[in-house]
Amino acid sequence: MSKLQKAAWFNLVMITVCFIISIPCLFFLARVNAKGIEYLLTCFIVACITTPVFYMLYRKKSFEAGFDEREKMINRRAFSCAVMGLTVFLACVCFIPFFVLGGQNVVKVYYLPLIFLSTLFAAQFVHSVAILIQCLLEEEDGQ
């Protein structure tokens, strides 16, 4: 397994862990109806949990450092896929409630950070999966 594939697997696991931590926290905040300083304090606690995970993810100065030209190309293609995935996902989460609930209805405020977190997760997920699929397709005939 190449360094790029290892990085993609690591990224996939880490972003899933962050997502799994963040979503219950968000629903907890929504349930207790925290706002103002209460809300900030809870967010600070959540950040204390998730920041070390993100630090592990992005501690390298450059994600592409140490990759060869093929891996950089795969990474660029995966980034394009991630942007496409992000756009499609964002369009879905914004338009589906609009069409389902109707233009005059209301949505809960916690839906907004949920959209943000889910979009981040979707983009990272598509990026990692795109890297793994490309590596698999290019290497399947190799020895």
Next chain:
Amino acid sequence: MGSNRLSNNLRRLRFENDHMTQQQLADKAGVTRQTIIAIEAGKYAPSLPLAFKIAQTFGISIEDVFQYENEQS
């Protein structure tokens, strides 16, 4: 419309050079073994600098390693 294809003799050249492994070639060319695998399988067309580096590793010209085929349909 014509289709372009870059073929190569990497596998044959490796065996003619003391059964050089993909990893040894990758180390000499400064890329990963997966890249050599992809080039050999014709799934990745290397950049010009990398193609030259591979040719230099075998001590031959770039045309002896890579062949460009332009198939007209």
